[in-house]
Amino acid sequence: MLKKTGIILFAAFVAAFSSPAFAGSIEFSVNDGKSNPVADAVVYAVPRDGAPLSAPRKAVIDQVDKEFVGYVTPIEKGTAVSFPNHDKLRHHVYSFSEAKRFEIPLYTGTPANPVVFDKPGVVALGCNIHDWMSAYVFVSDTPHFSKASDAGRGRIENIPAGEYDVSVWHPKLKASSKPASVRVKVTDDGASKADLQVALQNVWRAWRAPVASGNGYR
Amino acid sequence: MTSPFRFKSFRARILVFFLGLLVLVQAAVFISVNTASIKNARIQIDEALKITAGVFGRIMKEREARLLEAARLLSGDFAFKEAFGTRDHSTILSALDNHRMRIRADVMTLVSMDGEVIADTLNPEKISGEFGLKNLISSAEESEFGEAASVVFIEDRPYQMAVVPLLVPMPDAWICIGFLIDDRFVQELKALTQTQVSLLSNPQAGASVIASTLPLSEREALKAAFSADGPAQTEMELGGDKFVSFAVPISHGKDKVTALLQRSLDEALSPYKRLKSALILLFALGLALSVAGGVFMARTVTRPVRDLAAGVKRIYEGDYSEPVTVEQEDEIGRLASSFNHMLKGLIERDRVRSLLGKVVSSAIAEELLKKEIELGGEEREVTVLFSDLRGFTSLCERHTPQEILSFLNDYFTRISAVIEANGGVVDKYIGDAVMALFGAPLKNEDDAARAVRTAIGMREALKGLNAEFEAKGLPRLSLGVGVNTATVVAGNMGSITRLNYTVIGDGVNLASRLEGLSKKYGVDIIVSASTLALAPGFVYRELDIVRVKGKSEPVGIYEPVGETGAVDEAVVKEMESYHEGLKLYRERRWDLARERFRALREKSPLSLYAIYEERASGLIENPPPSEWDSTTVFHEK
Ligand SMILES: [Cu+2]
Numbered sequence: 001m002l003k004k005t006g007i008i009l010f011a012a013f014v015a016a017f018s019s020p021a022f023a024g025s026i027e028f029s030v031n032d033g034k035s036n037p038v039a040d041a042v043v044y045a046v047p048r049d050g051a052p053l054s055a056p057r058k059a060v061i062d063q064v065d066k067e068f069v070g071y072v073t074p075i076e077k078g079t080a081v082s083f084p085n086h087d088k089l090r091h092h093v094y095s096f097s098e099a100k101r102f103e104i105p106l107y108t109g110t111p112a113n114p115v116v117f118d119k120p121g122v123v124a125l126g127c128n129i130h131d132w133m134s135a136y137v138f139v140s141d142t143p144h145f146s147k148a149s150d151a152g153r154g155r156i157e158n159i160p161a162g163e164y165d166v167s168v169w170h171p172k173l174k175a176s177s178k179p180a181s182v183r184v185k186v187t188d189d190g191a192s193k194a195d196l197q198v199a200l201q202n203v204w205r206a207w208r209a210p211v212a213s214g215n216g217y218r
Numbered sequence: 219m220t221s222p223f224r225f226k227s228f229r230a231r232i233l234v235f236f237l238g239l240l241v242l243v244q245a246a247v248f249i250s251v252n253t254a255s256i257k258n259a260r261i262q263i264d265e266a267l268k269i270t271a272g273v274f275g276r277i278m279k280e281r282e283a284r285l286l287e288a289a290r291l292l293s294g295d296f297a298f299k300e301a302f303g304t305r306d307h308s309t310i311l312s313a314l315d316n317h318r319m320r321i322r323a324d325v326m327t328l329v330s331m332d333g334e335v336i337a338d339t340l341n342p343e344k345i346s347g348e349f350g351l352k353n354l355i356s357s358a359e360e361s362e363f364g365e366a367a368s369v370v371f372i373e374d375r376p377y378q379m380a381v382v383p384l385l386v387p388m389p390d391a392w393i394c395i396g397f398l399i400d401d402r403f404v405q406e407l408k409a410l411t412q413t414q415v416s417l418l419s420n421p422q423a424g425a426s427v428i429a430s431t432l433p434l435s436e437r438e439a440l441k442a443a444f445s446a447d448g449p450a451q452t453e454m455e456l457g458g459d460k461f462v463s464f465a466v467p468i469s470h471g472k473d474k475v476t477a478l479l480q481r482s483l484d485e486a487l488s489p490y491k492r493l494k495s496a497l498i499l500l501f502a503l504g505l506a507l508s509v510a511g512g513v514f515m516a517r518t519v520t521r522p523v524r525d526l527a528a529g530v531k532r533i534y535e536g537d538y539s540e541p542v543t544v545e546q547e548d549e550i551g552r553l554a555s556s557f558n559h560m561l562k563g564l565i566e567r568d569r570v571r572s573l574l575g576k577v578v579s580s581a582i583a584e585e586l587l588k589k590e591i592e593l594g595g596e597e598r599e600v601t602v603l604f605s606d607l608r609g610f611t612s613l614c615e616r617h618t619p620q621e622i623l624s625f626l627n628d629y630f631t632r633i634s635a636v637i638e639a640n641g642g643v644v645d646k647y648i649g650d651a652v653m654a655l656f657g658a659p660l661k662n663e664d665d666a667a668r669a670v671r672t673a674i675g676m677r678e679a680l681k682g683l684n685a686e687f688e689a690k691g692l693p694r695l696s697l698g699v700g701v702n703t704a705t706v707v708a709g710n711m712g713s714i715t716r717l718n719y720t721v722i723g724d725g726v727n728l729a730s731r732l733e734g735l736s737k738k739y740g741v742d743i744i745v746s747a748s749t750l751a752l753a754p755g756f757v758y759r760e761l762d763i764v765r766v767k768g769k770s771e772p773v774g775i776y777e778p779v780g781e782t783g784a785v786d787e788a789v790v791k792e793m794e795s796y797h798e799g800l801k802l803y804r805e806r807r808w809d810l811a812r813e814r815f816r817a818l819r820e821k822s823p824l825s826l827y828a829i830y831e832e833r834a835s836g837l838i839e840n841p842p843p844s845e846w847d848s849t850t851v852f853h854e855k
Pocket of ligand 1: 090
């Protein structure tokens with residue numbers, strides 16, 4: 001939990017560092033249409049006039065206790081992500097996703113070269129050693145994105161005023177349903193609101209046996 | 219006996235009863251065993267079928283688990299994920315085939331998340347297109363873990379199919395894997411459970427047999443007999459064999475598949491059939507033994523009964539010679555011994571009866587036996603005959619008692635025969651005397667005449683006897699007979715324990731007196747006037763009118779000479795002359811009377827003439843008083 005918070009703070013720091021002096025924000029909430037908040041939903045705003053990309057950034061996805069830290073990690077296109085292994089055993093991180101196909105064969109510690117996600121899209125991460133280890137990297141085309149909290153809420157900061165199409169993605173987003181998208185007008189001095197609704201479906205993952213440190217799952 | 223079954227012999231009845239009982243009991247045993255057997259066989263089949271259904275379910279589940287496990291393994295297989303990642307059809311296909319072979323599955327198909335075929339081992343050429351088993355995918359999608367298994371049809375062939383998502387690590391495709399369900403599968407099941415297994419599909423639209431352990435010839439019948447909507451348990455006839463069937467649904471929905479587990483009732487009953495034949499054998503054996511035993515038993519009962527019946531018949535026919543021999547100590551034995559006791563009694567009684575006939579006369583014996591024996595008598599007119607042997611005393615002096623007894627018996631036999639021949643009854647023998655009755659106990663119209671005829675007959679019999687005696691050098695015997703008819707008392711006299719049938723009264727005494735007088739008159743037979751009056755058919759010589767002791771009335775006494783018409787003319791003439799002399803005598807013309815008697819005496823040796831000649835002489839010399847009535851008084855007995 002501490003690490004998670006750390007990443008969020010880090011992301012917020014990165015966002016704050018690179019934002020212009022005057023900018024608005026979008027406060028959003030995501031629910032599944034049944035008044036259930038949708039945590040880990042990535043909400044991103046695409047300027048209607050096509051804003052330029054910000055500078056390349058860095059991100060970290062740790063592996064702790066045979067799990068990826070952060071089920072969903074939204075990043076901007078071109079971000080280099082490093083995968084530090086905090087366990088005393090080796091992991092073998094891979095992805096066969098279209099957006100980024102890569103493999104870091106059995107390693108300990110932090111691999112020398114971070115992985116640069118240069119194509120927008122969803123990248124599903126797995127570990128060849130631990131079937132249950134599963135995480136997602138959402139590679140965004142736009143710098144304006146944020147991840148919903150456990151309460152299904154969040155805020156996209158430092159958005160230049162303008163009109164945006166605000167969309168949402170989630171690993172369990174129903175493939176057939178049209179991705180939720182709302183148009184939001186952002187002013188320099190205020191926080192606009194975006195309430196998004198998504199239809200979710202089951203996404204199955206490999207089973208993890210219960211361990212001393214925590215409960216298993218299926 | 220109103221029974222419809224009538225058996226002449228007791229033996230047959232016993233036999234029929236016991237055999238009937240045996241058959242009844244055996245039939246009851248047989249029926250109950252048979253019923254219990256069939257019931258038992260059904261129960262066993264039911265249980266076996268339920269167990270088989272359980273086994274069948276378990277096997278299906280196990281196969282399903284194997285399929286799921288295999289698919290899951292593939293889902294986690296990094297090499298396969300890499301292969302999948304290449305999106306190279308040939309690689310993916312051969313990876314699928316390779317994995318399929320690992321668990322001897324019959325089909326593997328990889329389907330994209332949006333239902334497009336990626337690779338299919340059944341159709342190696344197919345590189346795209348819609349996957350046919352939408353339902354299977356849907357149920358996987360709807361399930362908690364994205365997995366499903368079901369019996370499905372691919373190109374009309376049934377497969378047990380499982381589907382799991384390919385996780386890379388998020389679900390990116392569907393791995394489908396399946397076993398073909400065919401005859402080999404059901405044969406394996408049959409080998410395991412000894413049960414006929416048939417799989418039927420689409421029962422609504424007319425069942426079709428997917429796979430079956432039944433011979434081909436019976437599958438059509440199975441199709442016809444099967445009803446998907448019927449109860450789980452049914453009975454149907456296939457190939458002449460009765461099958462108990464148990465239906466287990468193994469797949470629902472459109473491709474409804476039912477497993478029909480069947481066991482032959484006849485087969486289950488075969489051990490009972492052996493029991494049945496054993497029972498039949500036992501029944502036959504029991505029947506034979508029972509018949510033999512029954513016949514033997516019946517014989518032991520009926521043979522002595524038959525012997526007894528024969529004994530009774532012999533007795534009825536008067537043959538007392540043979541007692542019944544039954545060597546048993548049971549009821550029949552006791553009956554036989556009672557019977558023999560009775561036989562002894564009968565022999566005894568018969569002996570008494572014949573002895574009675576000898577001791578008393580047979581007529582009296584009859585009378586005694588016929589009536590209740592009681593003391594007392596009745597008044598009736600009886601002609602009493604007394605006879606006595608004269609010269610017997612002198613005979614006694616010269617002979618041994620044995621010889622005398624022999625003579626007497628000879629004599630009695632003869633005269634008794636004469637008495638009985640004339641219907642008389644020997645009342646008693648008193649020494650050498652005989653007392654005979656005519657008119658008691660049986661009455662005849664001519665009892666008096668019978669008595670007179672008897673007396674004459676006795677005289678004739680004695681003549682014959684004397685001839686024999688003479689031949690033996692024995693002295694002649696002569697006879698004295700007295701006959702009197704009177705009303706006397708006849709009946710049983712004596713004590714209640716010892717009694718005689720006899721007659722008593724003055725008339726009896728008179729007969730005895732008359733017998734005693736006979737010697738005095740030199741005649742064999744004296745008949746009283748009362749007898750004469752009742753027996754007119756004879757020629758009589760009047761002897762006298764006498765007054766005997768104990769009797770005040772004078773009694774006319776006569777000598778029967780013979781039956782009327784059977785007497786010589788000369789004798790009749792002489793008798794007339796004598797009767798005239800007697801008349802003269804009674805008219806006190808004693809001179810004339812004496813002349814007449816003398817004349818008669820000189821011609822005939824009758825002592826009677828001499829007696830009267832002498833009497834007349836005496837009366838002439840000493841004429842009696844005027845009140846003389848010509849009667850002779852006898853004071854002595
Ligand atoms: Cu790992």
